[in-house]
Every structure is written in C-alpha cells, then in structure tokens.
Amino acid sequence: MRTQRQKKKHRILRAVLLLLIAVVLYSVVGGYAPFARTPELSDAAAAKIEARVDEMVRDRDTADRATILETRPQALDERIRLINQAERDLVIATYDCRDGESTRDVLCAALARADEGVRVRILVDGISGRLFLAGHDVFRAMDDHENVEIRFYNPPTPLMPWRIMGRMHDKYVIADDQAYILGGRNMFDHFIGDYPSVSGTYSNDREALVYAGGAQGSSIEQVRAYFEGMWAHAHTAPFTGKPLSEERRKAVCAELRARRAALKEAKPELFEPADYPAMTLETKGIWLVSNPTNIGAKEPIVFNTLCALAERAEKDVVIHSPYCVLNAGMRERLSQIAAKVPVTLMINAVENGANLVASSDYLRHRGEVLSTGMTVLEYAGGDSYHGKSMAIDDDLSVIGSFNLDLRSTYVDTELMLVIRGEEVNALLRGHMEALHADCRRVIDEKRAEVPDGLAIPPLPAFKRVALAVVGVVMQAFRNLV
16 A cells, blocks of 8 residues: 555656656747747848948938946936936836836936826836836836836746747937937946945946937937837737735835935936037937847847948947857958958956856857957956947947847847947047956967056956856857857
C-alpha cells in the first residue's frame, strides 16, 4: 500500500516537473523565436532611407530651434517648464517610469494642466508599466482624472510569450505644437533631477529640446504623428492598476497639488512663460528617424539611416552609446565608414556600466569591435553613461534613444532626431569632448591607454566572474542584447 502511494506521488511529481519544463520551454522558445532571425534591410526601405538622407544633408527653411539638455537637474527642470506651457494637449512617453521624487514633480505639474482642461496622455512601455506603475496610487489617481489617460504599449501576456520582447524604448514629452523634449532619459530619479536615488546610483544621458513655436512643417509634426500611431497601436492597452476609493484618490491628488505649490515657490521661473527663442539655437532642419513599431524582429531602419548619414561625412564621425553589441553585418557597415573618415566610438568601461549583459558581450567581442577601425574610448567617469548621440562633420547632430547594439537595431522601437546646424553641432561636440577626458583609449584586446589623473577603480572579483559567466550564457541569445 505504501509503495503504491509512493509511486503515485512520484507520478504526480514527475507530471508537475514535466509541466513546469513545458511551461519554461514554451516561454523561452516563444519569447526568443520571433527574434532569432535578424531581418535584412529591404530594397524598398534602403531606397527610402537614401531619399531621406538626401534631404538631411541639405539646408532647409525651418522655424525649428534646438538645444541640448545635458544634466539630470536640467532635464527635470525643463520637463516642468515645458509641461507648464501646454494649453491644449500634453504628451509624455517613456520606456521606464517609476514612482519617486522627480516623477512626482512631473506628475504634479501635469495634474495642474489637467485641472485647467489640458488633455494629458501618458504612454509607457508595457512591461515597465506593469512592474512599476500598476501598484502605485499616484498613477491610478492620475489616470482617474477626467483629462488624463495612461496607456501601456504591449503589456505582457503570459499566454503569448512571443510578444514579451517587443519593447517601446522611446522617451519624449510634447506640449501642444510649441515644443518637445526627446532623447534617452527614462522618467525617474536615476535619470532626471538631483534627488537621492533609491539605488544610490545615477545614469547620465542627453536629450534635445526643440522649439517649434507652432510653425507649419515643423519636426514636431513628425513626433506627434509617431505618437498618435503608438497611442492607437493594436497592442497599446489602457492602464491597469488597483482601483482607488474616492477618498484615497482625492488625498493623492491633494498631495500632488500641494507639491506643485511648493515647487512653484521654490522655482518660480519654471512656471513663467518660457522664452524658448532665447534658450535655443537656429537649425537648418530637424528630422525624426524611427524603427518599425511591429511586435517582432524589425527591419534595421534607424541603424542603417545613421550609417547612411555617416557615409556622407567628409571630416569625422563621433558616436556615443552606452554599450556596443554588433553582428557581422553591423561591423561591416561601420568598417566601411571608418575606412573613409575617422570614427570615434565612446562607450562605458565595464567598471562603469550598469548593464551587465551588454558589458559581458563587449568583453567577449572587443577585438571584433576594434577590427572595424573605429577609435574606441571607454568612459570611466563614475556614474554610468546612458547617452546615445552622433556628431557628423560640423553640421549634423543625432540625439535619441538608439543604443549601438542588436536590441536597438532589430528588437525595440527607437527614435533619433537628426539636427542640421553648426551651432547645435558645436554644442554637442563640446559635451562629448568633456566626457572624453574621462576615457581610456583601447589599444588592443588586452591594453588601453589611461590619461593622467583618471583613476579607474578595480573590477570587483564577483563582477568579473559574473561578466565571464553571463558572457558565455548570453551568446545563444545575443539578438536580444
């Protein structure tokens, strides 16, 4: 009798184990399979890219003016200033948004505009939204306001794992048809503002502030059209979170309104009409470059557009990316550019970077990156660097969310602004060169030249082991890095 019970238990345990294995395999295979193949650029897409690049390398009449937001405090202040300018419609789109001090500063400013009748729409990547918004009263209270709506792009569905990797990596804020901010910063204390970060770490980034002034034909029309497509996307869904009682909703909103009053008292200049013409520089054209928005492997539109622009360079190209993960096709394209003009690539040193997976891949493939002929600089200035930008000759600047890796090239939605203008380019290059002072120059796979005065802390043993292990394991899933 006892033996039969034991056999029954063994059968049940085996069945449960097999079920768990099946679920894991279903999730892993289903999540990876749509991205196993990296699409080639179609002839039609290549022709469209070349036509757009022909436009970008020529001056055009435009009212668009631009400047660069380089620091975390500046990024938060200019968001608040921009939000306060909205009179009809306010858009906030971000890959990652979490509750925190800077986030509440942004939300209290947005709530005040909603109280005044402004339509406020907030779009967040689905996984980030489910993880970091759904359980917080402040987001639920915002969404309950009659003039506010929050949506998630492609929220995860366990029964459809092939959708899980489809992420929205875009980050921008739009106020009416007047101005917008677009770049690589996520919306919480780690990326914006100067509040203490919960993690104790920070990430420095870069954004463009563009003033259109309501002019026809502005680049803001391109950014807004892109947003409207994402807002109405078949895989964009309403915000989901725990319901609030009326009493709790009123209390949260009261807290936000009190916060805005305190913020206005502390920084009254952010609540006055903005003199954007004085704050920005003249441009000769601004264009938005975007990846496809389908769920699944994407044609590499952004990567190939940036390469097509770089191929027109006559002087040099400087690229900033947090990380560098390349396949053979990407290496070949970059090698062709580096054979024509000097190309400098700055990425995080592994001691400095926050993305263990991407850093581990770079360590394994550093020699292949160097084989492109690019000069590689590894930033070791302390806080992790998260900026994504390019300077091409002395008149083209590119700023946005695109990392020089396989994920940004083939998996995620991505946005980059191409800004034509000598003044903006000079400003960008000044910011880039300041960071280069805290870089070591890679000589070969084993050696690097460290400038005098730059102290790079040794890599802890546990991180060195983790980098080695992850680097091996993730080779089977490089397309997602």
